[in-house]
Amino acid sequence: MKWTRAVQHLRDLAAKCAELDGVSIYRLRVVRLWAVGDILGPTRDLEQVTVALAVDLPVDEVPWRGEPIGAEHWANATRLAKNPIVPLWRSAHGPVWNHHIDRPALVWEAESGTAEETLTALAEGRGDQVRPPAPSADDLRKRLSDELAVSLRALRGRTRVYEERRWHPGKLTPVADDLWRASDGYLDILDAVARTGTG
Structure with a gap:
């Protein structure tokens, strides 16, 4: 997949997150979308895009590599399941990062919408400029x-x-x-x- 297409997948998913936010027919509420992994590096062809999706559920309901109730329905509604995107489900009530989700970049959140500066930086291969510092x-x-x-x-x-x-x-x-x-x-x-x- 070309780099421009990978970034477009992120932009499209951010738009879908906004579109479904607050829609009552979906039990699962995604409140933040983070870019993770290779999409944060220099421009190149990618096999897939990895994202972290923070959902409005308690931490214990979204263990590492778990899939919260309603995730499959939400993934189908957003076309996430049909695109080369790997979702990592996280609770919005705990830190998004861990040993695998290394310095993720926020792409969208319910409160403030799409982080255009993040998408611009990613499109230009400057993901490192929009990532938080490494943890100690x-x-x-x-x-x-x-x-x-x-x-x-x-x-x-x-x-x-x-x-x-x-x-x-x-x-x-x-x-x-x-x-x-x-x-x-x-x-x-x-x-x-x-x-x-x-x-």
């Missing part, structure tokens, strides 16, 4: 510790739900997928903790 090693360790606690609670909760639903009638796939996402997120953070020597 202590801040990263604290962030990972908090994230690990949320993920462990999610893993325990989803394991319990899976066990309760395992032999009941109906589809088990959504419950199993939710458990897999919680497991994947927990293990990813556990590895990051080990790398930073937090544990």
Whole structure:
């Protein structure tokens, strides 16, 4: 995908975020859109665009690599699911950043709309100019510790739900997928903790 197209995908998604904000038929409310990863670097062809979507849900309802209730419906409504965009769902009530979401750049928020200066900088390959400073090693360790606690609670909760639903009638796939996402997120953070020597 050409760089200009990648930035256009971000701009289009920001417009969709604004369009759906406050629409009552969507249970999930996205309140911030952040650019993450390669789109923050120099101009070049990309395979995909990574974004962080901050939703108006408690931190425990959006564990790392989790997918909040209503995410699939929202992704279909915004065409997110049909475009080469990788969403990372986050709670708006906690920090967006972690070991993987490194110095994200805010593209849109419900209160102030689209951050045109961010999109302009990204289009010109100047993403580093619109990113926040890097966290200190202590801040990263604290962030990972908090994230690990949320993920462990999610893993325990989803394991319990899976066990309760395992032999009941109906589809088990959504419950199993939710458990897999919680497991994947927990293990990813556990590895990051080990790398930073937090544990």
